[in-house]
Amino acid sequence: MTTEALHAILQQVWGYASFRPGQAEIIEHVTHGGDAIALLPTGGGKSICYQVPGLARQGLTIVVSPLISLMEDQVADLQKRNISALSLAGDVPLKTWDQWMDRAIAGEFAFLYISPERALSQRFLERLPHLPIQLLAVDEAHCASQWGHDFRPNYTRLGVLRQALSEVPCLAVTASATAAVLEDIRQILHLEAAPVFQRSFDRPNIAIHVHPTQTRETTLLHLLRPKEGRQILYTRSRSQTVLWAKRLQEQGIPAKAYHAGMSLEERSAHQHAWISGEAPVMVATNAFGMGIDQADVRQVFHLDLPDSLESYYQEMGRAGRDGNPAEAHFLLDSRVEAVFTKRLHEEELSWEDLSRVYNMLGSIGQIAIGDGKDVRQAVDLDRLAERLNVSRSWLHIALKTLEREGLFLLQDRWTEQATYTLRMHGHALVDALKNLPLVEDTGYYLARQPSFGSVLRFSAKKIAQDLQLSIPDLYEQLNSLQKAGILEWTHVDAKTVLTWKLPRAEEGRMPISRTKIHALRTAKGDRAHAVLDFLHTEKCRMEVLLAYFGQFDHDPCGRCDRCTQPRKRSSLAIQGHILALLQASPKSAADLMHYLPDPPEAVKEALRTGIHRTLWAPTESGIYHPCH
Template structure:
């Protein structure tokens, strides 16, 4: 059967996306391939379709245990026999699944890379006829990548030790040229298919110099009913933000490594099943999330690298519908990432590499360039200006703040450039704090010069001056403020400083109509009944397609993107009833 026919019958799509046909044809011809495609670019189909066309088994190596079950559920929903083996199973269950594979009852077998460290497992694997190996999240194989995993290194030896040499496909969404070369060298890959890093449906935003808690709550209220992930760097901040959002009476759950396994699983399910559309989490969450209707990803704190940021932000809009990725940038959060690097057990060379990546991430937060373009350039690629990020659409007015800046710089100078942001803000706002009296800072001419502003507002202005290069904050746990050459020019009146006004939250994600809501309700009920996440039944994109095409028969239902023959048989009538009643 032709690949295109399999695509239509099993997955309900008429055409391949860019790069997919090239990867599939190469694999069917026995050529090893590296596929670099953006998140949501359809990487999974690149090995799932050959798996159905090749006589033997396809082995999928994936580091994401929680994702395996979702992917296997989704394949089974489409009438494709697949299973997984990971640490959640008993020895008996593992053996039974091996037997199924040996009898040819499954076409795809998902395993974690750690399994390949077991000689017993490899001995069982040697009994199977494996035609294709798919290495998902392939950047994990390279020490230059942002998420290097030593367990991936065993892959090369495992493949070499196999009876017959299977074809290999390595897949990733985030690989610089250096990482791509490393993957190809390690896995003996000759052919690279790269479709570009740009995400056409994602609007990137950087929000700074304003109260980020207030911005976040306003944003969530404006986008009620939409599903999204909010990332924070520490467990403490995850818990604080969750309480803040609960206080605003919004349905939210959380995920971090400090919660027990049962609570984590329950919270993850509440999010996946749309019971609680907002998830606040550390980066421990998300690698295993295939939820396609995530409409926004907000980073409440800056992550450690642009690779990590793009990977996490890329969890928004996997179904191709308009979605948003927002970074709430605060200079203090950079210190948290610095601390993580300082405390890590990496050698000095690796630490320096991580500091450089953090610096690149900080520059992203402060660039005036198109944000999508900046990210794509980082991955040694190029694209046009996106026309939808916060820099491309920035129409805020600039305000001359030179006099306030001179007040701040003058105060720092009079405090001998020996103190940090908090102390400077307290002096400027006229605080009667014991320490200020002790140092006799209340006698300075700059004491109380900015009494009309809150300490938080003055601290925000100081952050802006650090980000803009007028001040330098020394490293360490308590950074000390020093005036740069650019700051000296402002102090002397040789240069003016302006600042964009704070951005107001505006509704930018599209509204859902009543028909879509009714279809979504039916999908949720079916999902609860069957114990699978709603997007496994149909994606939001498929529901929107139903609203657009308005099929009146089962035959017309097959014209809807994402409705294959298996799902038509299972759900066609139920969804048709709602559509026809419109």
């Protein structure tokens, strides 16, 4: 397909007159069947790089993406442009899933968005040969790298999908990749021979400012301009999003909070209020922003320190996507920085730490050495943390690390899950329930399925709603049924259920590389220290940020606080200026500080040095005269 034809697709579908810098080369290469890795800045139009080739090549484009919101937003945008697109995200009934797959095989969809977990499912892989696939796109490809800031274990298995589609061009795109992350992307997706299309990560319209402050609220209110476009305030804590939004509302500023713990309805309502301008200020955790392409975000604030510069770059990069001037402000409270540093040390994990957690899980679950594969174990995180004498956050990181290394599969938020096994059926069940009128309805409810002897999982919340009971009342009835010998049940109080993926190893022989754990620990520490170095640098902020991503050939941006602050002069330069002023007429120290642009302490130091060098001398009244 010609360059003109690709431009025509862009014009007809998106209404753009031309591609953004770097897009055309990627699109032409992929359209003509080439694999590629694209490293583009935030707001650089990554999705266009696979959507235009997808339409140009016709057939079906598979887009692997890590976030449901990201998939749903892009599908909605494509459908708005009369392009048939489907998202296989969230809970899809089996019958519906089969119907969608049949339609995809029949060629009814141009784009199919899918999570890595679902893309690697046996059910999807079996359908793969029958789908008219012309392009594979892997969005947020940095998630494949264990050295990256957003590692997702299932991304490391996408090589299986890539090999199954080896005759189809593959495009991996990301907005944040260091050299180590890029190498992982190459190997995992079998893109060793693919060219890397890389644009500068510079965002020339964003001015970065770091504000040391002990009064973040006062500083924020001074800087915030809610009448100009949109603003995003990032904080680490869910509770802090609500607190800061309330503070702003009390000051008459329309603000909403957003975090992953909110209901879908509440998050959607708050996002709509922000997009519409009803509440132009969004106070959010990093759960907000991925997939949001709001062009007129004028200010992004960070109230806490992010874990990495990759995260910071993505979050601050949500500003100024329309190309107009925008600001990224960092409110640096030394107390918040101290908490960040303390947490960094507290959350360090050694191989021995992980082994202690691993062995404790085996002991609690009564898993014998050599046994346990595929066993599910309920874990009360609070009690486990107490037994290990560690914080809950530390324990969560440890469990996630063990999952990433393939020892366990974790399932969170099982607070209302339980299992039961019927021990009676038929006439025996009917006779037993006649003697238990208070629990008869519950007994028959659980016996509706032909499940005698089977272990079944159920939602306590759903059954309580169906029977119009409170959950505590339901538990009492289940206990009564158990005492009567009608069933056995187990209430899972844990916040996490883990499945052992490998047999339990002997103590001291946990199947994880010590070298790898040490390397990952070092990499995490390096990422955190890079954040601290960025905040305290004397150099151009954007220059430091770009150097972190391996881009060293950039001049100072001329926009950040370091570039625009008065330059610090050397003591010799200040002394030369003082001497010139004194040669014109004798002056007091106060007069000199008035005339000089330098900090008072720098002027005082230069005056003391000049006395020792016999450049000038003060009189008893404090008036300085040149000595020569």
